[in-house]
Amino acid sequence: AVEHINEKGGVLGRKVEAVIRDDAGNAATGATRAKELIEKEKVDMMAGGNLGHTTHAVHQQTAPKKMILMANAMSNEITSVPMFSKYTFHPDITMQSAGSVIGKYAAEKLGRRWYFLVADYAFGWACYNAFSSVLKQAKGENLGISAHPIGTADFSTYVGKIMAAQPEVLVVANAGKDQINAWKGLREFGAT
Numbered sequence: 001a002v003e004h005i006n007e008k009g010g011v012l013g014r015k016v017e018a019v020i021r022d023d024a025g026n027a028a029t030g031a032t033r034a035k036e037l038i039e040k041e042k043v044d045m046m047a048g049g050n051l052g053h054t055t056h057a058v059h060q061q062t063a064p065k066k067m068i069l070m071a072n073a074m075s076n077e078i079t080s081v082p083m084f085s086k087y088t089f090h091p092d093i094t095m096q097s098a099g100s101v102i103g104k105y106a107a108e109k110l111g112r113r114w115y116f117l118v119a120d121y122a123f124g125w126a127c128y129n130a131f132s133s134v135l136k137q138a139k140g141e142n143l144g145i146s147a148h149p150i151g152t153a154d155f156s157t158y159v160g161k162i163m164a165a166q167p168e169v170l171v172v173a174n175a176g177k178d179q180i181n182a183w184k185g186l187r188e189f190g191a192t
Contacts, residue, residue: 006142019043022154024052034061058090068123071099074098074123076090077104095123099130104138111168112140117158117182119174120147127173143167163189 017043019041023030030049037043038061044067049055053074062069063085072092106114114135118124121147135142142164146158162170171192172182 023049023051023058024055025051027053027057031057031061034058038067043067045189047072050106052126056083056140058082059085063088068109076127095120095126095130099127103134106169106171107134107138110116112138113143113166113168114140114171115143115153115162115165115167115169116145116173117179118147118164118169118171120149121188123175124173127171131171131173148174148178148182150178153181155182156189158182159185159189159191162186163191 002016002018005011006060010016019037019133021037023033030053034046037046040141041062044057046062046188047070049058049138050071052073055071055073059069059071063083068088069085070090071088074095075090112135114131116128116132118128124147146160146161148155148158152158170186172179174182
């Protein structure tokens with residue numbers, strides 16, 4: 001993208017340069033890297049952040065400086081009060097919007113007896129809140145919730161509870177290796 005923009009003359013006649021830092025999935029590191037980019041690298045704007053907590057930490061550095069932040073994390077709170085800043089943009093889908101659209105479809109087409117398997121941190125609970133509110137509006141039945149810690153390798157205890165509940169819909173709200181391990185466990189027990 002940088003090459004493409006610069007081939008066309010840059011932005012307002014200025015060449016674009018990408019200065020990249022890794023937050024390592026850690027909020028404190030994200031805040032430190034953002035501060036370095038602002039103070040040492042003198043960047044004009046920031047983009048990125050795949051995790052809500054790291055994006056919030058970067059936002060806390062950019063908002064007071066009135067710096068544009070294109071926040072990519074799927075977090076409802078990034079553009080809501082009290083975090084709101086007219087300099088922070090959130091082009092990504094939020095859990096509330098995902099729950100509203102996907103949840104309504106699931107309730108109408110797949111069934112209204114749901115079970116929830118969620119990662120026990122902000123993302124998982126935001127998903128649960130969004131989807132369970134849709135289920136309540138659809139007058140569905142919440143069969144249960146299993147919250148698991150990050151880094152769970154063996155989901156068999158959770159899968160047993162899920163299968164025993166016999167849900168029509170299973171809402172899985174986790175990511176990365178947790179999601180891979182959850183689906184491996186579910187498939188071993190015959191869940192589709």
